[in-house]
Amino acid sequence: MEKLSFKEIAVVPHENKYKLKFNITTKDQSKTETEVQFCVRILKVEGEEAKYCVEFQRVAGDSVKFTEHFNSYKKELKLLEDAHHDIKA
Numbered sequence: 001m002e003k004l005s006f007k008e009i010a011v012v013p014h015e016n017k018y019k020l021k022f023n024i025t026t027k028d029q030s031k032t033e034t035e036v037q038f039c040v041r042i043l044k045v046e047g048e049e050a051k052y053c054v055e056f057q058r059v060a061g062d063s064v065k066f067t068e069h070f071n072s073y074k075k076e077l078k079l080l081e082d083a084h085h086d087i088k089a
Helices: 002-007 063-078
Strands: 012-013 019-027 031-044 051-059
Touching: 019 063, 031 063, 051 063
Parallel strands: none
Antiparallel strands: 012 019, 019 031, 031 051
């Protein structure tokens, strides 16, 4: 949450759930503002000790910008030693 606050993203954590909701507002070259509302859930994987699933969901906003932001977060998670993100279609 500190990193999101550092990037000036307003974070509203819930006391009883591992869920974060936040908005990211960006401006393109024509000074048009685009806002994307995120919901990030952290879920413990049943039967697996110390294994968690991080789910990113677009609640509202532009899907292209959401994908750009998601890919940025995915790259940061990949830098963690034990991060694992196999995506099967």
